[in-house]
Amino acid sequence: MDAVVKFTSQSQGRDRIFRATQYACALSIYLLRNNSERKNLVAKLKSLETNMSAGRKLFRLGNTVNSIEAAKRTMQLSDRVLCLCLTAANMNRALYFICDNVLWARSVGLIRDIDKERWSLNSSRCYFLSLVMSLARDVYVVLQLMTQRARDKHFRQKMELQLNESPEVAEAVVPHLDAFLFLLLESLKSHPAVALDTLKNICDLFIPLDRLGIYKSNAGVVGFCGLISSVIGIVTLAQPKLRLKP
Amino acid sequence: MDSWVRFNAQSQAKERVIRAAQYACTLLGYTLQKGGAAAELRKTVSQLEAHMSLSRKLLRLGNSVEALEAAKRAIHLSDSVLRLCLTIGHLNRAMYFACDNVLWAGKTGLVSKLDQHKWSQRSFRYYLFALILNLTRDVYELRLLIECEARYRAARSPPSPSPTLPTDHLLSPSTPDMLAWLRRQLHLLVTVLYSNPPLLLDLLKNSCDIFIPLDRLGIYPTGQGFVGACGLASSVLSILTMVHPWLKLKP
Numbered sequence: 001m002d003a004v005v006k007f008t009s010q011s012q013g014r015d016r017i018f019r020a021t022q023y024a025c026a027l028s029i030y031l032l033r034n035n036s037e038r039k040n041l042v043a044k045l046k047s048l049e050t051n052m053s054a055g056r057k058l059f060r061l062g063n064t065v066n067s068i069e070a071a072k073r074t075m076q077l078s079d080r081v082l083c084l085c086l087t088a089a090n091m092n093r094a095l096y097f098i099c100d101n102v103l104w105a106r107s108v109g110l111i112r113d114i115d116k117e118r119w120s121l122n123s124s125r126c127y128f129l130s131l132v133m134s135l136a137r138d139v140y141v142v143l144q145l146m147t148q149r150a151r152d153k154h155f156r157q158k159m160e161l162q163l164n165e166s167p168e169v170a171e172a173v174v175p176h177l178d179a180f181l182f183l184l185l186e187s188l189k190s191h192p193a194v195a196l197d198t199l200k201n202i203c204d205l206f207i208p209l210d211r212l213g214i215y216k217s218n219a220g221v222v223g224f225c226g227l228i229s230s231v232i233g234i235v236t237l238a239q240p241k242l243r244l245k246p
Numbered sequence: 247m248d249s250w251v252r253f254n255a256q257s258q259a260k261e262r263v264i265r266a267a268q269y270a271c272t273l274l275g276y277t278l279q280k281g282g283a284a285a286e287l288r289k290t291v292s293q294l295e296a297h298m299s300l301s302r303k304l305l306r307l308g309n310s311v312e313a314l315e316a317a318k319r320a321i322h323l324s325d326s327v328l329r330l331c332l333t334i335g336h337l338n339r340a341m342y343f344a345c346d347n348v349l350w351a352g353k354t355g356l357v358s359k360l361d362q363h364k365w366s367q368r369s370f371r372y373y374l375f376a377l378i379l380n381l382t383r384d385v386y387e388l389r390l391l392i393e394c395e396a397r398y399r400a401a402r403s404p405p406s407p408s409p410t411l412p413t414d415h416l417l418s419p420s421t422p423d424m425l426a427w428l429r430r431q432l433h434l435l436v437t438v439l440y441s442n443p444p445l446l447l448d449l450l451k452n453s454c455d456i457f458i459p460l461d462r463l464g465i466y467p468t469g470q471g472f473v474g475a476c477g478l479a480s481s482v483l484s485i486l487t488m489v490h491p492w493l494k495l496k497p
Contacts, residue, residue, distance in 0.1 A: 005315055008308045011257045018304070047355040055301040059260060108297050109290045 007238055015059060016233045018052050023226030025049040030220035057104040060097060067094035077246060085137035086246065092130035099123030121212065128208035131201055138198040141244075145187040145194070159183070196232050197244040203229040253489060261305050262484050264298050269477030271295035276471035303350035306343060313340035323497060327386050332497065335379035338372045345369035367463065374459040377452055384449045384495075391438045391445070392431075399434075444495040447483050454480035 007013040025045045032038045032045075071090035077083040099122050105111045106119070149155050159182055188195040203225040209215040210222050236243045253259050275291045317336035323329040345368050352360030439446045454476040460466040461473050487494045 002315070004308075005312050009257055009312070011255050011260050014257050014305065014308070044356055051300070051304065051354045054297070055304040058264065058298070058301045059305065062260070108294050110294070 003238075010237070011059070013234070013237055015056060016230055016237060018056055020227060020230035020234060022049055022052040022056070023223050023230055025052070025223075027220060027223030027227055030218065030223055054107065057100060057107070061101055061104065064094050064097040064101065067091075067097060074246065081140050082137060082246070085133045085140065089130045089133035089137070092126045092133065096123050096126035096130060099126060124208045124211040128205070128212060131205050131208065135198070135201045135205070138194060138201060138244075141194050142184070142187060142198070145191060146183050149183060149187055149190075155186070193236075193242050193244040196236060196242055200229045200232040200236075203232070256488065257305065259485070259488050261302055262481055262488065264302050264305070266478055266481035266485065268295055268298040268302065269474050269481060271298065271474075272470055273474030273478060276469070276474055280471075300350070300353055303346055303353070307347055307350065310340045310343040310347065313337070313343055320497065328383060328497070331379045331383040331386070335376050335383070338376035338379065342369050342372035342376060345372060370459040370462045374456070374463065377456045377459065380448070380452045381456065384445065384452060387445055387495075388435070388438065388449070391442060392434050395434055395438050444487075444493050447487060447493055448495040451480045451483045451487075454483070 008017070025048050029042055029045050029049070032042050035042075067090050071087050071094065074083060074086035074090055077086065099119050102111065102114065102119055103116065103123065106114055106116055159179060162182060163178060188198075206215075206217060206225040207222055210217050271291050271294050275288060275295065278288050278291060313336050317333050317340065320329060320332035320336055323332065345365055348357070348360070349362060349365050349369060351357040352362050352365065439449075457466070457468055457476045458473055461468050
């Protein structure tokens, strides 16, 4: 109980739980859409999803400042690639939050004559860019880990053993691919934080890809990916060891 | 900027800011009505207030657990009056949050056919009990501090042959004696409150807060404007205690 209280007392913890619920509702609505007996339940789920989304928009009102502060911090990183990727990601997130705040003001009626569709597309674009930069950072970190491992003598011995164990035809033809995959999987296994962050960003990517029309999936896929990424977000918040730093 | 980020990271802080905005909207709605503003503007303000109220209910979904945990901690206090007041106060708060959660479920349509008025009244009753217990605790602490201060003053100053000795006072209570005594008590009160800002803030906050359930339950109706002003004042005081943790009354 104490851990639950501590988790929910963080604003981010609550937001991630609400996000998980929102995408779970979206997924359930998609799965039940053709079920005529559950129309009442589908209506309730839709109402819940709308409420959660509206509430989350209100709670996100102060997050622009958070992102700008994060961008200021990442500008001071020593590694140039990390510095570039993270600062760009944070700045895009700040722009996304600004668009989101404008959309909130529109939805409560504070601002009337703005093009809701245009602002919504802009916010999706900013979110998409921030995810792309986060993924670029993940790829960079994974490549760094792989080169580090490849240089390690013990690891090379282990890899030789693994490759010589299974002399199937396909693997013999493409030894480099096999070695590469083995190196990749070993690096990811030894650093679960990177693996989780990469998976989270890939899942998150489907949401703006669908919204912008670049890769149209359906509401079910979006709901499922959103749910997975929210659950990973909750896990990384509950277990700070699994959080990728910086 | 950094302090804002830290402040914003607490879920309770966010809820307080939204509460301040909500009661500011209430106050604004009342002023606009009195000033005869356009119906469109008043509608926007009341819609904004309703949206904030519902979102705060969403944000408070887990607070019953926190209140129960606080009640569990309060049981171990040494002072019996404090123990009683705080434990029952926290339990009432937990019940208030539980009713609030039911109201949220009703408003979002999860629970159909909910008697919202009944549950709303119920939740305000629990809130009123919790506030009364908090005020009792404040008055108790104040009385202890005043007694302490009076004893300290009596010990510090030599006994003077003034006409305000307790026995004389009881035998022949005259108006100037009464006034002098009253003035002395008031001076003690002001000194104690001035030197204990956490107690003063908590007392002010609870006093402002109590007008809200009193109005909503119809016990002492004061009107939207007064309720809005009280709500806004208590939210601002609450935000102050969060920004400066030393201003929070402990336990």
